[in-house]
Amino acid sequence: xxxxxxxxxxxxxxxxxxxxxxxxxxxxxxxxxxxxxxxxxxxxxxxxxxxxxxxxxxxxxxxxxxxxxxxxxxxxxxxxxxxxxxxxxxxxxxxxxxxxxxxxxxxxxx
Amino acid sequence: xxxxxxxxxxxxxxxxxxxxxxxxxxxxxxxxxxxxxxxxxxxxxxxxxxxxxxxxxxxxxxxxxxxxxxxxxxxxxxxxxxxxxxxxxxxxxxxxxxxxxxxxxxxxxxxxxxx
Numbered sequence: 464x465x466x467x468x469x470x471x472x473x474x475x476x477x478x479x480x481x482x483x484x485x486x487x488x489x490x491x492x493x494x495x496x497x498x499x500x501x502x503x504x505x506x507x508x509x510x511x512x513x514x515x516x517x518x519x520x521x522x523x524x525x526x527x528x529x530x531x532x533x534x535x536x537x538x539x540x541x542x543x544x545x546x547x548x549x550x551x552x553x554x555x556x557x558x559x560x561x562x563x564x565x566x567x568x569x570x571x572x573x
Numbered sequence: 574x575x576x577x578x579x580x581x582x583x584x585x586x587x588x589x590x591x592x593x594x595x596x597x598x599x600x601x602x603x604x605x606x607x608x609x610x611x612x613x614x615x616x617x618x619x620x621x622x623x624x625x626x627x628x629x630x631x632x633x634x635x636x637x638x639x640x641x642x643x644x645x646x647x648x649x650x651x652x653x654x655x656x657x658x659x660x661x662x663x664x665x666x667x668x669x670x671x672x673x674x675x676x677x678x679x680x681x682x683x684x685x686x687x688x
Binding site for chain 1 (some may be wrong): 604606608617628629631661665667677678681682684
């Protein structure tokens, strides 16, 4: 099956700093999503981004499908950004299930 | 906007008991998915339904079964519970158009603890 690798596995930031999270995938995909799992366990959909660039406030994401990677940018980080960020892909070819990476655990300290 | 509704939010069961989790997808979404997330793990796909028919099957134990009803809500039934079944169980829904899915929305999850 498709492999999804995220880096870094852990990240500690000072409030106000910027960061870039990376997601590599092993095969072409029909769907790629970034999720934020907050400390209460909720999975919040950040971006649906199989290709191209999107921005939403302090967050933006870019997927380069031909090179099989996606990047999530967090600018001016806040303590509420803490949690685990997951990249998940849908390989297609009749399968609609999402395969998740292991996540990046982000801790933003005041 | 309506979201994916899961119930209950928390559930405590003893070993060998049975549990039933419920999921109400976003209206007009035609596909429902179930995922299991163990402590410190990423979510793992269990099973999905498209228009009330089983669509994909992942790493779902034989002790588990699921179905989608005529009103599109879905239930995950778990029997002979084991300590290792303790996890966060997510339901998600999406709308397929043509051959592509246009993004998942996850429910808040059911935290199952088996004691």
